[in-house]
Amino acid sequence: MIAPDRALLLELLRTPTAGPLETDGDVRLWDAVHAFAEAAQAFGMSTAHLGPASPESVLRADVPAVVREAVRRDPGFLECQPSLVLRLGRAEPTVMFNVHLDTVAPVEPVGFDGVRFHGRGAIDAKGPAVALLAGLREAARDPAVGRDVSVLVQAVSGEEGGAMGVFGTRPLVEAGFRGALNVFCEPTGLRYLPRCTAAMTAAVVVRGEDAIDDEPHAGHNATVLLGFLAQHLASGLAGRVPDGRVCVAGLHTGRMHNRVYGSGELLLNLSYGSAESAAVLTAALEVELREGLAAFAERFRGVQPFHRTAVDAPAITALEWRKRGLPALRDHDVPDLAGLVPPWPADEPGFTCDAIWMTDVPGARTAVLGPGSLEANNAHARGEHAHVEELDRFSAVVRDLVTRFARYGG
Secondary structure (H helix, E strand, O other): OOHHHHHHHHHHHHOOOEOOOOOOOOOOHHHHHHHHHHHHHOOOOEEEEEEOOOHHHHOOOOOOHHHHHHHHHOOOOOOOOOEEEEEEOOOOOEEEEEEEOOEOOOOOOOEEOOOEEEOOOOOOOHHHHHHHHHHHHHHOOOOOEOOOEEEEEEEEOOOOOOOOOOOOHHHHHHOOOOOOEEEEOOOOOOOEEOOEEEEEEEEEEEEOOOEEOOOHHHOOOHHHHHHHHHHHHHHHHOOOOOOOOEEEEEEEOOOOOOEEOOEEEEEEEEEEOOHHHHHHHHHHHHHHHHHHHHHHHHHHOOOHHHHHHHHHHHHHEEEEEEEOOOOOEOOOOOHHHOOOOOEOOOOOOOOEOHHHHHOOOOOOEEEEOOOOOOOOOOOOOOOOEEEHHHHHHHHHHHHHHHHHHHHOOO
C-alpha cells in the first residue's frame, strides 16, 4: 500500500459507517462510497451504479423482519445506505469483487503505527476494500485487463446489523452486476472459501402478566421460564447438523429487581449450509421447544412462586421467526483460485456473508477470500486492527488473480 492508500484507509476508518441497524448516531456511508469511488477513478474505473435500494426490493417475505420494520418505520432508512458498483472494461468474461463499507458499532480509536491500522472496519472490511483497490490498480497496468476481460467492484452497505445483504448485495446481483468469477472480500487468512452458510433467527417469546416482588406467584415469571428454555434448547439443538451452528443469543425480560417480569424473549441464531439442514434445525427447534415447555411444567408446577407460570407456559409462549428462508452457498469448485492461494480446510466450519446471494446464479463461480482473521484481528470487537503486511499480501493476490484471469480469458 502506497501513501495515498494508507491515507484513504485512515479517512475511511475515521468516517462513521455503522448503519441504522447498529447505531442511532451519525451514518456517513455516502461520504465513504464517494471517497472509495474517487480513488478507483484515479486509475480508470468508472461508476456503473451508485444509490440506495428501492423499498420494493426489500419488502419481501424472506427479508429479515428487522429490515422490513425499519423500512416501514423510517423513510430515510435506505436513503442513507447507498451501494456502489465500479467497472473497468466492457468485455466478457468478468471478475467481480464484493466488499462492504458498513461496519458494526461502536466506533474504535483510529490510528496507524507503521505496522498496524486500528479502527472499526480495519479488517472487516475497510482495510480489505482499500487493499483491493491497490491490487486492481496494479492489475490495470496489464493491457488485457479492461480490454479482454472486465472487472466489477461492488462496495455495499447493509452487510452488518443482521441485514444479510438484502438491500446491498442482493439487488446488485439481481440487476446483473456479477461475473463468471465472484470474490467476496472477508477475512479468511488468504484461504479461499467456496461455500457459505446462511442463518435464520428465531425468537421464543413469552407474553404473560407482571407481578410485584411481594407477590411473585401472582404473575408469570418470564425470566425463570426463558432461562430454563435457554438451557434446554442449548442442550437439545447442539450438533444437530454437521454444516451449521446454534447460537443461543440474547435473553431479555427486564432490568429492575423489585418486580416479576411476565414478558420477554429469547433469541436463537441457527446457521446452516443447505436447505436440508435448515429444515432439520427448524423441525428440531419446534420439537425441543414443546418438550422444554413440558419439562418446565413438570419441574415447577409444584413450586408455589412459579405454579402459575408452569401451568400457563404453553399458552403464553410462542415461536416467532425474525429471519428465515435465506439461501446457503453450497461447496463447489473454483479452479481460478487453485494454486494461487490455499483452500479453506474442508473440516473447518465456514461462516455467513453476502456470498449467499450467488447461490444458483448460472455459470458463476464464487469464493470468499480476504486478509486476516475475524477472531485474531478482533473483528466486531474492541481493538480491531489490520497489519499492513497482510493487506499488502491481499493486494498482491488480487493483482495476480486478475492478471491470470485476463491471460486465460477467465
